[in-house]
Every structure is written in C-alpha cells, then in structure tokens.
Amino acid sequence: xxxxxxxxxxxxxxxxxxxxxxxxxxxxxxxxxxxxxxxxxxxxxxxxxxxxxxxxxxxxxxxxxxxxxxxxxxxxxxxxxxxxxxxxxxxxxxxxxxxxxxxxxxxxxxxxxxxxxxxxxxxxxxxxxxxxxxxxxxxxxxxxxxxxxxxxxxxxxxxxxxxxxxxxxxxxxxxxxxxxxxxxxxxxxxxxxxxxxxxxxxxxxxxxxxxxxxxxxxxxxxxxxxxxxxxxxxxxxxxxxxxxxxxxxxxxxxxxxxxxxxx
Amino acid sequence: xxxxxxxxxxxxxxxxxxxxxxxxxxxxxxxxxxxxxxxxxxxxxxxxxxxxxxxxxxxxxxxxxxxxxxxxxxxxxxxxxxxxxxxxxxxxxxxxxxxxxxxxxxxxxxxxxxxxxxxxxxxxxxxxxxxxxxxxxxxxxxxxxxxxxxxxxxxxxxxxxxxxxxxxxxxxxxxxxxxxxxxxxxxxxxxxxxxxxxxxxxxxxxxxxxxx
Numbered sequence: 001x002x003x004x005x006x007x008x009x010x011x012x013x014x015x016x017x018x019x020x021x022x023x024x025x026x027x028x029x030x031x032x033x034x035x036x037x038x039x040x041x042x043x044x045x046x047x048x049x050x051x052x053x054x055x056x057x058x059x060x061x062x063x064x065x066x067x068x069x070x071x072x073x074x075x076x077x078x079x080x081x082x083x084x085x086x087x088x089x090x091x092x093x094x095x096x097x098x099x100x101x102x103x104x105x106x107x108x109x110x111x112x113x114x115x116x117x118x119x120x121x122x123x124x125x126x127x128x129x130x131x132x133x134x135x136x137x138x139x140x141x142x143x144x145x146x147x148x149x150x151x152x153x154x155x156x157x158x159x160x161x162x163x164x165x166x167x168x169x170x171x172x173x174x175x176x177x178x179x180x181x182x183x184x185x186x187x188x189x190x191x192x193x194x195x196x197x198x199x200x201x202x203x204x205x206x207x208x209x210x211x212x213x214x215x216x217x218x219x220x221x222x223x224x225x226x227x228x229x230x231x232x233x234x235x236x237x238x239x240x241x242x243x244x245x246x247x248x249x250x251x252x253x254x255x256x257x258x259x260x261x262x263x
Numbered sequence: 264x265x266x267x268x269x270x271x272x273x274x275x276x277x278x279x280x281x282x283x284x285x286x287x288x289x290x291x292x293x294x295x296x297x298x299x300x301x302x303x304x305x306x307x308x309x310x311x312x313x314x315x316x317x318x319x320x321x322x323x324x325x326x327x328x329x330x331x332x333x334x335x336x337x338x339x340x341x342x343x344x345x346x347x348x349x350x351x352x353x354x355x356x357x358x359x360x361x362x363x364x365x366x367x368x369x370x371x372x373x374x375x376x377x378x379x380x381x382x383x384x385x386x387x388x389x390x391x392x393x394x395x396x397x398x399x400x401x402x403x404x405x406x407x408x409x410x411x412x413x414x415x416x417x418x419x420x421x422x423x424x425x426x427x428x429x430x431x432x433x434x435x436x437x438x439x440x441x442x443x444x445x446x447x448x449x450x451x452x453x454x455x456x457x458x459x460x461x462x463x464x465x466x467x468x469x470x471x472x473x474x475x
Binding site: 003006007010011014017018019021022088091092094095097098099100101102103104105 | 346358363390
C-alpha cells in the first residue's frame, strides 16, 4: 500500500515537473488562451444574438462577442490540455514500458497520469476563468470554472489515449486539433445557431459547453450537463488503462522465474 | 544447436527453440542459448541479423512466435537506444527505478555513478545531457539492482575510450561474481572480453569459444 502511494506521488511529481519543463506547452497555456479570447472579443460582432440552450430549455440573449469568448475559451483549454497531455504521454511511453518491465506498479502509474491530467485541467480552468471574469460580465464563476475544467479533463484524457496509441507525433497533434476544431465549431451557437446538427450532443464538449454558456450568460446553472464531460473522461481514461494493460511487456516481474512458451 | 556449456543446474538464462518472424521474413529460426552463472556471452552478427530481436525476447519485452525463455533471478536490460525521459532529471530516473526494483537504498546506483563518471549529473534533466552521458544512465539503470542476468544491447555506444574500458572492467567483475551476461557487440576489439561468442547467422546461433 505504501509502495503504491509512493509510486503514485513520485510519478505524479515527475510528470508535473516534466510539464513545467515543456516550454512550448507553457507558452501555449500562458499566451494562447488570452490571445484566443481577445481574438473572439475583437473580431466578433457586438450585435445581440439570441441563442437556444438545451441545458436550461430557454433562449439566452447576449452579445455575439460574449458568446464567442466563452466558446473560444473552451476551444483554447481543450487544445492546450490535449496538447500537453498528448506530448507527455507520447514522449514518455517507451520509458513507461521500461519502468513496467522493471516492476513499477501499473495502477499507480496510470492513476498518476490521470491525476496529472486533472491538475493540469484544473489549473488551466482557473486561469481561463480569471481571464473571462476580467473580460466578461460572468454570472457564475464557479460553475464556469468547472465547465472549463471538464473540457480540459475530457481532452486531456483524449490526449492520454492518443499518446498511447498513435505511431507518430504529428498524427496525434492533427487528431487533437481537428477533433477540437470540429467540436468547438459545432458547439458554438454563433456559428451553429440552431444547434440541431445530428449527433452534436454526443461530442465531448456538448455538456461543458452548455454549462459554460449558461453559467456565464444566464442566471441558471445546469449542473447535470457538466457531468457529461466526466463520461468522456472516464471512457477515454479507461481506454488508456486498457492500452497500457495490453501493451504490458511481460506477464510476470523479472525477479521471479519466468517461462514463455508457445506452440 | 547445443547450448554454450553444459551445467548440472539450470542456468539463470535458458532460451530454447525461439522462432520469430516479421511479416513473411523469418528472423530467428530456432535459437537455443544457455547462459550459465559466471559467463560473459557475446552475440555478434550483421546488421538486421536479429540480435536486438533475440535480446528483446530474452528480456520478455517481445513474445516469440514459438519457443521458451526461462529466466531465474532479477534481470537487467540495457536497450540499444537510451530509453529515458528527457523531461526527468537523472535523480528522478534513479528514484523511479528504485521503486520499480524495490530497492531500499540507492547505494549501488551511487557506486555505479562513480564508476561511470556520472556524479554531478543527478539534478540535470536528461534532455540536457550528451548522447554518451544518456547512454551511461541507460546502462546504470540496467545494473543498479545488481541483477543475476544482464542483457546488454550495445551498451557502450557514445562512450569515450576511458568509460568504454571501465565498462569492460565492470562487466568482468560482474562475471567473476557469478552473473550471467549477454552483450551484443559490433566491435572486433571487444571480442577478447567474451568467454563465448555466439554469431547469429540466418536465424541461428553458431558458437565459438573466445580466444582470451
């Protein structure tokens, strides 16, 4: 038990320090999110739009630039969280397999990676909420932060899964960026005013987008929609666990006698 | 193919009838190898002969298509390319592998750092180290738990001459303490260090006693 806990905390600490040494990721986190929010603020019309939100079953009237800023913030958080997690997972996977082969406890390793995703998503969400709070009249900052954290968690878990699966770094980046662009594009009510594209509710950002827009722009808080992103995180996290399990290098630790026998 | 030597006891590493193919290409065609305690075996062969494949199967990283591998005691594996995390420091690597190997202290790792001239690097991220220094850490990780079986795939790539010589002194010392060691080598002047040379040709091992 003590070994498992130490294995968990040590790998979590190393992973987070690894994130801090990833300068490109830090620059993206610090600079890309405010720039993307500023672009939405400056380049979108101030005209008031009326958007329908499924989560509160009511329309909300707000300036297009305000809606655009919330949608852009979500998009920026998803891309940065996905990029950071994918890069770390992709670059460390051979070392992770070597550690497993040497006998490193498997479950603490995966839990440390998931905890790193959650902490990264939490930090990105807090920072982005402060930026939106400065830029917008936000109704409920807490639920908005939770929605942003949910978005980071969902795409962080997708990054974790892709980092374990894809063969090339470029493929992983491309998949994360394309999925994020399609998802945020379809969820943005300014671009997709009717929100009636089939299957849009099955995308990772649907729940958190509804929660974020409602929390920022209306007096209502549809908590249940925030849970939808957790479903995505749980599903992708479980798949990453499965990948780590199936890529296990050896059936038994080195220190025991071992025999591999096949016909 | 007969094993290296016949011993009354089962050797710490025994490979029997291992076959492995990639697509339609058969790389290993029934490899047999025993590495008794206190033996330093050199595996040589042309590029693409299947040396690294054989070692990866021996260590348990790759499953053979058929055949058996029996290992007794702890195993240390040094892959051909340094498998490290550029974002972690040397000290973090040691700490993580200390947990993987369940070592109470890093005393042995400290001694090896002295031998391999790695002291002073503990706090440096691996990504900032030279290729040769990374390879030293790659080797140190394979040795730090003092394993019974050592499987080393060209472990001295990028070493300067002094470190290269120290590696062979270290390997000889481990052999004399009863460890079973396999080293893949390409260098002719290294052949004198081996007790037995196993040449991998057309998927099979051909043995010769080393002239030491």
